[in-house]
Amino acid sequence: MRCVLLLLLSCLLLGASEPPPTSDIDRWVSFFNPDLYALAGRWPATPIVGAFDAPASDIARDTARATWLSLAVFLPFLVLPQVLLVWIIWKFRDRGDGRRAATFVGNHTLEIVWTAIPIIALVIVSVAIWDLVVKTELPPADQRRDMVVEVRGKSFAWDYKYQRLGGERPTRREDQIEIGQDVAGLQEPLVLVKGRRVILNLTSNDVLHAWWVPAFGVKKDTIKGRYTHTWFTPERTGFFKGQCAELCGQGHGIMLISALVVEEPEFALWVELQRRRAETVRTWTALAAREVDPAALDAAVAAYLERGADPWRLFALRYWMASNLLSWSRRPNEFPRDPDGTQATWIAARRALLEEAIARWQARGGPSTGS
Ligand SMILES: [Cu+2]
Incomplete structure (x- = not known):
């Protein structure tokens, strides 16, 4: 009855209508930390992308738009002089007929034009990105839900x-x-x-x-x-x-x-996991030992579950042990390998030890026999 009440309470807190995804630990570990699964080797393999091709926030979207606009407005200033230069070099090349190059000093009309055009370009870009500049410089007025x-x-x-x-x-x-x-x-x-x-x-x-x-x-x-x-x-x-x-x-x-x-629902789940994380440290210490002491592991699991054995707490324990084992196994220099084992078999073996400890605790009757 107590378990059912706790489960209902957890569901209400999480806004979820389903029990915790206890059978799907690996999916959640990879969901919340894809880097752990990214590569068998040492370094995370997921790339850095998204500045202009796939912006993922309001600021990034506006920044990408502003950058493309700036590029469109200013690119002619880069390209046009180069095209004119090449054309003039070709058109007024030395043809070997003895003609001398003409020289000019000052042209007010030309100077006004080549001053006015960049000013217009700057004004166009400034007006277009004004809101973005204000948005990134002034803190949001109402931060109550942030x-x-x-x-x-x-x-x-x-x-x-x-x-x-x-x-x-x-x-x-x-x-x-x-x-x-x-x-x-x-x-x-x-x-x-x-x-x-x-x-x-x-x-x-x-x-x-x-x-x-x-x-x-x-x-x-x-x-x-x-x-x-x-x-x-x-x-x-x-x-x-x-x-x-x-x-x-x-x-x-x-x-x-x-x-x-x-x-939001996944974030609520993540928060619930984080809230129980510190309590799983003792179990992790027992499980990460080079030689696991079943008595120490039993004591750690019991200490954790005696404070509550609802499905969410069990889920959190399994989640953190799976996540820790996966991360720990990626330390090639310090990884405690079994003599003939691989990292995957080591992880599976340690998770089996955890399940055995949980099963022993449940067989002893849970909280009532724990004290
Ligand atoms: Cu740095």
């Missing part, structure tokens, strides 16, 4: 703190999620909601960095000791890559950024 994230650059990774999740629900203290690098030190993606404006407050722990995701159309320096700000509204779901855009040291080239834009 997501607010603190972005912290450090050599050579990014930490994120969700100061506000945004949307209709007020953000509770436990919802102030902090993410950054996972158990294996791999950069975690920033997770955003389609259609929900996000305000980034950026700073740095050390040197200058710059948070740049081309598909969102924003690039902002992070500076130690002060905050810079930028904002945009993601308009497409998907996985978008970027990277540090301020030369910051030896690891600058691998200071990658990934951002995942999801719909």
